[in-house]
Amino acid sequence: MKFKAALLHVIVIVSTVLGGLGSARAESLQIVGFGDSLMAGYQLPQTESYTAQLEAALKAKGIDVTITNAGVSGDTTSAGLARLDWSIPDGTQGVILELGANDALRGISPDQTEKNLDAMLARLKERNIPVVLAGMLAPPNLGKDYQDRFNSIYPRLSQKYGVPLYPFFLDGVVTQANLQLEDGMHPNAKGIAVMVERSLPTIESFIKSLPAHR
Template identity: 65%
Template sequence: MSFKRSIAAGLMVFLAICGAMPSARAEPFKIVGFGDSLTAGYGLGPDQGFTDRLQAALRAKGHDVSVANAGVSGDTTSGGLARLDWSVPDGTQLVILELGANDMLRGVSPDITRKNLDEMLSKLKQRKIAVLLAGMRAAPNLGP
């Protein structure tokens, strides 16, 4: 199953469990895609980025959702940690956290990346915001 389909399938299960059906909510279920160029949609046309496509797919399945794009091309986990509080507005119910690829490409220690991700997860947990952590495989030529 492709990465995008895996994320969409996981979100649909999550939304079904949470009861975020169109008739059950007065306002849309608020999701924020928080990441790097993969989230931002670098190089893609209007309405072709991950958050736009995810929102369209979930709405086509009958879910009343709003998916905001808080992706910044080139961002690292350090940058994400620094902007997390103001990039994820109050009222957000789910964050798709997708950071770490640029850390790998820049040779940032995995310990630093892990620490930054842990801090972001803690901050979101304190705010009672659910998180879907999107992972990736590191390039094998960079070592363990």
């Protein structure tokens, strides 16, 4: 009987410890990086993707966060809108929204791009999920009129929904061949590191503003 009592005591202790570890994991901030190939990490190991490198950078600063990669290569804003709800599960505490690059590459009307992004922001607001918006700039070959209409989308939506804006997701990478893959469009692992370094202050500020972080 003494042995059984001692065994039961050990089981209770182990269960308590494991339960505590489970609670600690549950306290990790749950963030989703929602976007296209720039978020997904096109042709890169998942450990080198934007979400993975960003998570590591935030943890190095003492921020306990888990960033799920919900990037899909080739996604336009229309495709993103169609999969928004099932790609961002309940319990998500923040979203990095990065879409629009493929719209510009395909010459999709900026009005349609804005309509789709607006609908995504409205839906996430309805679900009480905070968002930081990652902006994009239109390629210069599309002409000044298209550029002006497209480039103004992100600041306007940021103001409309009161969400923080990181103005250009590819800042520091877009004109640097050594930071890009051979296609001249997608960042390599070093390029992703630059993107993380430059966007980190905005993302860190966003995460620290989250209700779950306080």
